[in-house]
Each structure stands twice: as C-alpha cells, then as structure tokens.
Amino acid sequence: MTKTRKVQSHSLNRLTQDKHQQVLPTTFYMTQGSMGMMSTVELRGSCLYYSETSELDEEPIAIPSLECWGSFRQALDLLQAGRWQSGYTNPVALNGHQWEVKIEYPDDLLIESRGSNAYPSYLDADKKGLGKPSLDWRLLTHAVVWLTEGRCNRGALEL
DSSP states (O other): OOHHHHHHHHHHHHHHHHHHHHHSOSEEEEEEEETTEEEEEEEETTEEEEEESSGGGOEEEEOOOHHHHHHHHHHHHHTTGGGOOSEEEOTTOOSSOEEEEEEEOTTSOEEEEEEESOOOOSTTGGGTTSSSOOHHHHHHHHHHHHHTTTTTOSTTOOO
C-alpha cells in the first residue's frame, strides 16, 4: 500500500470515527408515565431497551442505524433540547404525567431534564404552562417512537 493510500485510509477511518461520536449518544434514558405506570427506553451498548413499570419486564427493542441516530440528533438540535431547563413543574396539578430525559453525547451535548405536568416549549412558547404536552415534547416523543421503529409505543408512553 502506498503512503498516499495509507493516509487516505487513515483519514477515512478518522472521519467515520468522528461521525460515530457526533451521532451516537453515550447515554440515552427516557422515562414517562403516571400513577405508577412508567415506560422507559434506555440505551445499553448499541441496543435500546424498553420496559414498563419495572426492569423485570424489559426487552431489547432496537439497534438503530447510524443514519437513524444522525436523524434523531438533528431532531434534538431542531428542538434546542440542549437548552431545556433541568426541571419543569406545574404547581396546580398534583397528579398526572411525570417524565425524565437524559441524553448525552461525546461532543458535550447534554440534555438532562424532568417534569411533572409541564414541558419544555421553545417551538410553541405561547402554550407554556397549560399543563398539556407541548409541541416540543410531542416531537421528542414521536422521534423516540420512530427511533425504536414504533416498538416503545405502548403502555404509559404518551403521544
């Protein structure tokens, strides 16, 4: 192999590695539900797992492709999820929908947020504080359902 080909091969490998680091999260955890019925999607290795209420009934549901992870990352960027507050609460509603999200990427993007009957709402700021899922939350939830090929769309997962 010539020196030029070695450099090109090394550059291609480095580019592929960089792409992996940009689109593959190191942490992915999302749980939501109410009245003790919780749905959770969690990344372990390269596989997403789904469970309802407890870890006893968890099951592997998807190994997303690099392209799918890339599209999901674009959705997070569109939603400005990295700017979400750490907590959202609706003091008027005591029971209802609780949720938690933690998604972390090697490039220092960290989304760590939770809520109780309140949601991030950058795209539909006029709906803030109404106690109903915001457009931002609905888009995130739909993106997770899409990422898992619809296999987490049951139980307490609210759309």
